[in-house]
Amino acid sequence: MIDENLVFAHRSRALSPDRPFIRGTAQNPDVYFQAREACNPYYLAAPTIVQNAMDKFAQVAGRQYHLFDYFGAPDAERLIIMMGSGAEVAHETVEAMLAAGEKVGLLKVRLFRPFSVEALVAAIPESVKSVAVLDRTKESGAIGEPLYCDVITAFAEMGVSRKVIGGRYGLSSKEFTPAMVKGVYDELNKVHPKNHFTIGINDDVTHTSLDYDPEFSTEAPGTVRALFYGLGADGTVGANKNSIKIIGEETENFAQGYFVYDSKKSGAITTSHLRFGPKPIRSSYLITKANFVACHQFSFLERIDMLKLAEPGATFLLNSPFDADHVWDQLPRMVQQQIISKKLRFYVINGDDVAKVTGMGGRINTIMQTCFFAISGVLPREEAIAAIKYAIQKTYGKRGDTVVQKNYAAVDASLSHLQEVKVPDKVSSLFDMRPPVPAAAPAFVRDVLAQIIAGNGDDLPVSAMPIDGTFPSATAQWEKRNIALEIPVWDEVLCIQCGKCVLVCPHSVIRAKVYDDSYLGNAPATFKAVPARWKDMKDRKYTLQVAPEDCTGCTLCVEVCPAKSKSEVKHRALNMVPQPPLRESEAANWDFFLSLPETDRKLLSPTQVKDIQLLRPLFEFSGACSGCGETPYIKLVTQLFGDRVMIANATGCTSIYGGNLPTTPYCSNEEGRGPSWSNSLFEDNAEFGLGQRLAVDKQNEYARELVWRLGFQIGEELAQAILNADQKSEQGIFAQRARIAELRAKLAGIDTLEARDLISVADSLVKKSIWIVGGDGWAYDIGYGGLDHVLSTGRNVNVLVLDTEVYSNTGGQASKSTPRGAVAKFAAAGKPAGKKDLALMAMSYGSVYVAKIAMGAGDMHTVKAITEAEAYDGPSLIIAYSHCIAHGYDMAHGMDQQKAAVNSGYWPLFRYNPDLVAQGKNPFQLDSRPASIGLKDYIYNETRYTMLVKSNPEHAQELFKLAEEDVSAKWKLYDYMSHQAGAAVEEVKK
């Protein structure tokens, strides 16, 4: 296909000192215009060149493309013009409509720009009377979307007179179905079709949307349409990808697969949509009429109405802990109803049992895959099993023979455990599916967010949506996901009330309160309370309570619990216990716990972990991974300063668990105060946060000016108190809030513009704490330029870098924070270069507070550093070690690994406080000790390192030696820095 002479010509135009020239000169107004026009001939020639290439491709491959491909009736009267994958859906629809005798046509745009008006017009049958142009984009404020505008212009320029309407569809990959295509063709039948329409939504605000019949379907009868509901990370998607390969390669069938993920990182639900059939599959939309539905997790049955997508007579395969004789009464009524009414064939297998017996642990993917092949009959059984095994070898072969053999054993054991259920003819279950949110939820949560949770977001009308992306916070509390199989249960006798569990909990699901005895009057029977172990609160009660329906079961709290039974050390003050039997009683306890008053912050010391457990977190129940290493730091920030925090959030994991619909984890306290949160782009989050700082400071400056100007009217004493307020401590901030309340009251009685003006900015007189939050991909890499700039400005912002040493959210790509020797994407052979020392770079300014922390190694140190950073009146940078699933080990040991990172010398803890210079002290304080364990004892607990050791031990050894040198050199440097005397000490010496 490729003309070698063109390749050579291209190379000869490349930059080279062997034939030097300049490209990219700055052009002034005198010539720039002409230069732009100079390239016109190439744009004019491009369509012909592309068509020639398409013709050549047809000769080679046998498939003919045109700049505009027409499909439909030769005498079509109604035409759709569109491009991209949606055109295949339209193609499928046109096929069905042609078969029904309708005169419709479709023009697929293959070359959008340079746009060939001649080719467009030539491709349209003369018979066409009306045209709909579909764009998958929205150009706010434009008179039409790009393709529509081009078509209109082309028709005008070519003197073509046709009725043309334009419409939008499928934004952000929204579903686009044959029913919608049919709706557009139906609209073209009208005398006055709607222009600037939308299709696929219900626009009840500006009424742009077209009506269509969602039941219209073009699914071919011979196609297998299978839906698989799995848990993220259970291997369901991987097995389905293998099934597609098997069917595509081993049979005459065409195959298609699409995988849908929800927005949670823990307990995420994956839905695999698979189609197989004898004809090419153009259906680039999700399956809504499945003839096979598989549920890989029994607990999904009460959360997802998956059988609504099963067509009558379909097959339902369920991974069930109950056998065929006992499963029926364990199904929610809705599930039973649908099985009966749709006459589904119903199979169960105890996949978890088979997995356990065959050494697969909790992995059921190949077991369920084998059952699918056995039931669906896509391939003869023996052939299918051989093909599955071949796929296993290909997929897992590199992970070792043991792994392959284990999978083989699981496949072999599967079929004998597969059972068909004799379906009773009556609904008999005593329970039903759980509502997506409790009835007590606020209206917006009930009416809008609950629909998204239930998977019905597509049905929400335009009027349900906020117009500017503003959503209420504190909504995660309503999304009771019940994903933990086991939850921690408190042994109140053993507990020493240290608060470590509360500190490390990534989801804020374990909390403590100290309160007056009198509140216990209405406590549920199983609610636990013991005397508080606080010197000043001895006469009060203490409760440690778990939110059973929000816990993810990560066990970090249990691992960190220091209180062990004297008679059986495995029993701690927290112990994991199966959740289902405790769900109802503990949920009632949790509700009661929430109704207890918060402990008065004035009685607590926010530098003590023990006291911090009593500070209410304003970040709760996020969808972060179970055992996440990042969220405990964010939670801590909200406990300490949550009522005055403004968060600028970089894109990444933090923005997904922090702000992905349906629900939001940031919440507010009893006064209605809580973090404000907004997500910027990856590359400019530091600037975004700086902007917030500047805006708040400007408002503050203006408000101070107004207070000064209105001093006489509001009273000089109050004005002076406001203007001279010391807000360094929380007490100072509370006092200022009281003054502002007084100010507002006084201003309410003054009817002047200045007074009204001051009311609108009065809140800015209370200190705001700006936090710029993101991961290492942002801070070390893509946002680094901006971060560096913001740190140099001297403005009071706090930067929290949640350092997982890899791009976690996008699947483990190496960042400049990735350490030497660790395997990551783009560093598959182990990262050859060392980790960038972001802290050292920031310290070089001398004016930035810098700290490196690791909660698992020093919780008090973490608290101290975060508190100092916030108090520092200038830029602060905190780099927080964050364990991550991308490191490849059981997150239950995350805090232990943090300790190992510090104990090996790899992650020294330190603080650099420029304020100490003024006190004549060394600003750099090294807070951890020299290595007490080997680097090996830390890094070789993690798959990111061991996968290289196992696959390429010699190279791993080379990198390990260099990594050891990195650690030792860095330690020497920090040790040296920490031993530099401060100015005052030098003076004493003199």
Place this chain on the structure above:
Amino acid sequence: MIDLTKTIDLSTTYLGLKLKNPLVASSSPMCREVGNIRRLEDAGASAIVLHSLFEEQIDIDNEELDRFMTESSDVSAESTSNFPDLLFKVMGPEAYLKHIAKCKQAVQIPIIASLNGTTTGGWVGYAKEMQQAGADALELNIYHIPVDPNVSGEQVEQKYIDLIHAVKNEVTIPVSVKLGPYFSSMANMAKRLDGAGADGLVLFNRFYQPDYDLEALEVVPNLILSNSHELLLRLHWIAVIYGNIQADLALTGGVHSATDVVKSMMAGAKVAMMTSALLKRGITFLDTIATELLVWMGEHEYDSIKQMQGSMSRNAVPQPGAFERANYMKVLSSYAMR
């Protein structure tokens, strides 16, 4: 001055291998480095037992790799995996086998491979591969701790016997068995292993004995290097077994001086194996022991190692009761009288 190396014959045979002296480096992590293998030869080791290949470790490593690669997959649409594909297949025994070949190229002295399996297939398969890689002999490190109260001593012993049979059927190189001391009838067990075809018995394995951290209330790994006191148990059983079986006896555990070596030989061992002494005092300490051994033999007018081997075994001493219960009672009473 007399050159003792010319007048005293330190040579011995072990597993049919002719060794220049009875000083063998026993299986330890030290043997992972080819450089150390060379240093051991230079310091006078007559043979080296490599560190053990643990079948279970290979399986666990592979399974964990698989588990964590899978469990971090399909977390979200943006993160369908968290690790890149492995560039190469993970190593099973390949690295170990390569190490055998490298050691063989690096030194002249015999290299004995050490294997700890968990499945019969694993024991036999890896044993064959070790032979193919060039190992001169094989030491089966049966590091098995029977914690299941439903498994009888008889069943445990039969496992050992079956294992020797299976491995001996598949390899032609000599095979020794490294044992722990916890058998109801050690002498009988030795005889049965001998009957099953073992070419040598290595007495005794030092089992890992976890310790308690009383502050954290945790069971913690504990590795205490051996000392000469541990020699006595080995001397006792080698002295008892010597002469009753065909297989060679090797003493391992507690050899820290030339006199420890002498005692080992006198009890009936063909070789004395060392690790802790070398870890404590460096590989070159082996050379010191060899010299001191010569000096001791010179001073005590021994001509050869062979001469002393078994000279103080149970059958060779005038009071065999010293190895029996009567002697135990005497020790106790003498202690009480102090």
